[in-house]
Amino acid sequence: MLRMLVSRLGQGVIVVVLVTLFVFLTTFLTGDPAGLMLGEGATQEQIQAFRQRMGFDRPLVTQYGSFLVRAVRGDLGVSLYFQQSNMQLFAERLPATLQLAFLSLALGTALAIPAGLIAGARRNTWIDSLVTNAALVGQAAPVFWVGSLAIMVFAVMLGWLPASGRGTPAHLVLPTLTLALFPLAYNTRLIRSSTLEVLGQDYVRTARAKGLPYYVVLFKHVLRNAIGPALTVIGIQLGTFVGGSVITETVFAWPGVGRLAIQAILTKDFPLLQTIVAFLAVGFVLVNVLVDVAYSLVDPRVRY
Amino acid sequence: MGITSTVPAAGRRRGGARRLLRHKSGLVGLVVLLLLIVFSASIGLFTSTDPAAISLTSRLKPPMTTAGGAYHLLGTDALGRDVLVRMAYGARISLVIAFSAVAISLAIGVLIGLLAGYYGGWLDSLLMRVTDAQLAFPFILLALTVLAALGSGLPQLILVLGIGRWDVFARVVRGEVRSLMQRQQIEACRALGVGDWRVMAKHLLPNVLNTVLVVASFSVATNILTESALSFLGLGVDPSIPTWGSMLAEGRDYMRTGWWLTALPGAAIMVTVLAINSIGDWLRDALDPRQAD
Numbered sequence: 130m131l132r133m134l135v136s137r138l139g140q141g142v143i144v145v146v147l148v149t150l151f152v153f154l155t156t157f158l159t160g161d162p163a164g165l166m167l168g169e170g171a172t173q174e175q176i177q178a179f180r181q182r183m184g185f186d187r188p189l190v191t192q193y194g195s196f197l198v199r200a201v202r203g204d205l206g207v208s209l210y211f212q213q214s215n216m217q218l219f220a221e222r223l224p225a226t227l228q229l230a231f232l233s234l235a236l237g238t239a240l241a242i243p244a245g246l247i248a249g250a251r252r253n254t255w256i257d258s259l260v261t262n263a264a265l266v267g268q269a270a271p272v273f274w275v276g277s278l279a280i281m282v283f284a285v286m287l288g289w290l291p292a293s294g295r296g297t298p299a300h301l302v303l304p305t306l307t308l309a310l311f312p313l314a315y316n317t318r319l320i321r322s323s324t325l326e327v328l329g330q331d332y333v334r335t336a337r338a339k340g341l342p343y344y345v346v347l348f349k350h351v352l353r354n355a356i357g358p359a360l361t362v363i364g365i366q367l368g369t370f371v372g373g374s375v376i377t378e379t380v381f382a383w384p385g386v387g388r389l390a391i392q393a394i395l396t397k398d399f400p401l402l403q404t405i406v407a408f409l410a411v412g413f414v415l416v417n418v419l420v421d422v423a424y425s426l427v428d429p430r431v432r433y
Numbered sequence: 434m435g436i437t438s439t440v441p442a443a444g445r446r447r448g449g450a451r452r453l454l455r456h457k458s459g460l461v462g463l464v465v466l467l468l469l470i471v472f473s474a475s476i477g478l479f480t481s482t483d484p485a486a487i488s489l490t491s492r493l494k495p496p497m498t499t500a501g502g503a504y505h506l507l508g509t510d511a512l513g514r515d516v517l518v519r520m521a522y523g524a525r526i527s528l529v530i531a532f533s534a535v536a537i538s539l540a541i542g543v544l545i546g547l548l549a550g551y552y553g554g555w556l557d558s559l560l561m562r563v564t565d566a567q568l569a570f571p572f573i574l575l576a577l578t579v580l581a582a583l584g585s586g587l588p589q590l591i592l593v594l595g596i597g598r599w600d601v602f603a604r605v606v607r608g609e610v611r612s613l614m615q616r617q618q619i620e621a622c623r624a625l626g627v628g629d630w631r632v633m634a635k636h637l638l639p640n641v642l643n644t645v646l647v648v649a650s651f652s653v654a655t656n657i658l659t660e661s662a663l664s665f666l667g668l669g670v671d672p673s674i675p676t677w678g679s680m681l682a683e684g685r686d687y688m689r690t691g692w693w694l695t696a697l698p699g700a701a702i703m704v705t706v707l708a709i710n711s712i713g714d715w716l717r718d719a720l721d722p723r724q725a726d
Contacts, residue, residue: 143562151575155582269706271658273665274681274699281688281695372571376662390574391666394581402578409571 130425134418141414146197148410149403153193156399200407208401210393215404219386225295226385230374232305237312242352244313245320249355250347252325260317267314272373276307276380293382304381311373315366316359323355330354357427360420367416371409459715465708473524480515484522484675488513493691508693510683516693519675520701526676527705530590531656535649537595542602543645547633549603550610560607564600572597573662580668587670590663594656605648609641643720650713654706661702677702 171179180186184195199205205215248260283303284292291300327333328351336346375387382388386405393402482503489512491500496508496516507516549557576593583589613619622632663669664678672679677698684694
């Protein structure tokens with residue numbers, strides 16, 4: 130177990146370096162952010178001074194190296210646009226993002242498990258085709274459209290719920306439902322197909338043959354074995370889920386990291402973007418390690 | 434999900450043709466996609482309406498109304514432009530970007546997958562690390578970063594989606610090639626001194642094409658979703674060209690007075706993605722039954 134953790138974290142460091150390096154190089158293709166930040170009226174001297182202050186006049190490798198060194202020490206620089214510590218900006222926005230992400234993921238998965246299990250157990254019945262088709266539609270519907278429709282119907286037309294912002298529990302309803310759609314649709318299909326696989330196994334037949342009630346077999350034997358493979362894929366799908374939360378936060382003006390990232394991109398605030406990217410990559414690596422650990426807890430046959 | 438079919442190989446092959454016709458949703462998907470292609474390509478024949486023609490007297494007309502001497506099946510937007518015509522032009526953009534990007538991903542991914550699966554070694558490990566890094570980061574943020582840095586436009590979008598998504602093809606092809614390499618046929622070729630490239634082109638490539646086709650069809654759908662999201666966020670093609678994503682973004686300002694501006698472009702995206710995904714399921718069932726559930 131410990132060896133697995135160490136090797137996974139080691140690989141994770143490589144991934145984080147690759148991702149941040151990529152964004153670092155890309156953002157420098159725009160050329161110098163100095164001219165962009167200071168505007169048209171800036172004199173040559175002002176630009177020079179700014180570049181020196183920000184370190185933009187040094188070679189790229191040096192800049193990336195010092196970025197890494199400072200990052201490890203916990204100093205991630207100052208946002209060009211907000212004129213605030215990047216770290217502080219990120220930390221301020223993180224709780225909102227985590228709240229929305231956890232709620233949506235929990236809701237989506239909580240509904241997906243029974244839906245997928247029932248669809249798999251009742252294969253080729255009307256309930257299976259209902260669940261499967263609903264999941265297909267859910268996966269094909271663009272997140273920004275679902276969110277916009279939700280705002281239009283429930284906030285603008287009916288006036289039941291707030292359209293944007295964060296504060297009361299009512300503010301959570303529409304963004305959570307919107308963001309939950311993807312994990313719901315995706316996990317339903319996943320749990321259904323792994324349920325089908327498990328149902329064909331000998332131990333399920335044995336359990337049925339020795340007279341255990343159907344629902345006991347379904348929840349004790351089938352569910353426990355079907356959830357393992359689903360877990361791994363949930364880890365892999367995390368990137369898509371984070372992409373979905375970026376869009377959801379933008380649609381609902383949710384004050385989270387995703388919206389901050391879009392703001393950073395649109396204002397070419399690359400130091401801020403770099404910070405967000407680094408944290409997201411680290412978060413992704415950690416979640417995937419956690420998924421592996423959870424897998425071995427759910428399925429005792431898996432030992433590291 | 435790794436389900437092995439219990440149908441013997443011969444039976445599977447004989448069932449193929451019947452399965453093709455029995456797959457109703459696949460047929461429906463194909464018809465929808467073909468209609469969309471034909472309609473968007475020939476929109477100029479049906480109507481001379483310019484998608485950019487502004488008519489302030491016929492602003493925000495709901496679907497199925499006549500205004501300013503023209504019938505608007507899907508209504509008009511805040512500048513009096515015909516929504517149906519704009520959506521047809523938007524379809525062109527979405528389809529051109531999605532299919533061209535898949536062609537690029539396919540070419541890069543199949544080549545790298547073949548090489549990694551055939552030679553193994555450092556190339557293989559490098560590929561796997563790069564794939565990990567790609568998985569580690571929401572693609573849409575990477576795409577946004579690149580587009581913000583390079584500027585956005587049709588070629589940039591095609592390149593970003595094409596270069597950003599080759600890893601799916603590479604992984605699938607690598608896996609297939611690795612298992613094909615165990616076969617005696619390949620071993621025999623190599624023992625007889627057939628060149629590496631010839632083995633890859635004549636013996637490996639034809640065997641992975643079915644899988645590649647299935648992956649390609651799902652990739653087209655993913656690209657349509659990503660492209661529309663990028664347009665929605667304001668980093669799509671030139672704002673003067675209508676796209677489904679940018680139409681939806683503009684429509685959000687008129688939710689109270691023009692529901693169709695929000696509802697219709699998104700519905701078009703969903704129907705297109707559904708159609709292409711059904712074609713993908715269809716191809717998978719027919720060409721690659723091991724992957725079907």
